[in-house]
Amino acid sequence: MKSTILQAASRYLLPILLLFSIFLLLRGHYYPGGGFVGGLVASIAFVLHSFAHGTDNTMKILRYKPLSLIPAGLGIAALSMFLPVLFGQPVMTGLWINQPLPVIGMVGTALFFDLGVYLVVVGVVLTILFTISLNTH
Numbered sequence: 001m002k003s004t005i006l007q008a009a010s011r012y013l014l015p016i017l018l019l020f021s022i023f024l025l026l027r028g029h030y031y032p033g034g035g036f037v038g039g040l041v042a043s044i045a046f047v048l049h050s051f052a053h054g055t056d057n058t059m060k061i062l063r064y065k066p067l068s069l070i071p072a073g074l075g076i077a078a079l080s081m082f083l084p085v086l087f088g089q090p091v092m093t094g095l096w097i098n099q100p101l102p103v104i105g106m107v108g109t110a111l112f113f114d115l116g117v118y119l120v121v122v123g124v125v126l127t128i129l130f131t132i133s134l135n136t137h
Contacts, residue, residue, distance in 0.1 A: 002052065010052035017045035021118075026104055028114050035114035039121025046122075047129055055133045066130060069123030077116025080109040 021042035028034025050058040059065075084093040096108035104111075 002054075006052040010049050014045050014049050017041055017048070021045065025114055025118050026111070029108075029110040030105065035117030036121055038114075039118040040125065042118070042122050043125035043129075046126055050130070050133065055130050059130070062126075066123045066126035069119045070127070073116040073119030073121075073123060075116070076119065077113050080112035080116065083109055 021038040023038075024033035024041060025035055025038035028038065046058055046062065049061065081092050084095055085091060087095065089095070092113075094108050094110050096106055100106050
């Protein structure tokens, strides 16, 4: 049985939690937060939606299987790690764009590494939880 209150709340909480996860991702290289915490908050948003509307409806919102986020995230993180080598720097050296962007601030390889971690965390958490959910029905 689906809860009407949970369904109504999830409609409002999903976008708010996703925005908050992006906020955590973007502030992670300056303050506490980052890809891991932001990815967990995004995962929680989709799990809440899944509880309210069912896993199949949540999978329609995602458009891609969560499993596909894992290699994409690993690729972005690996590229950001090894990009400094092309500039004669050691692996995982931070490279930064000289001018800060509005809202985001300084953009560099650390942000892309965090983005990769974000995608991996969302992919792993949702793959595990949705697999368990689909196998219990």
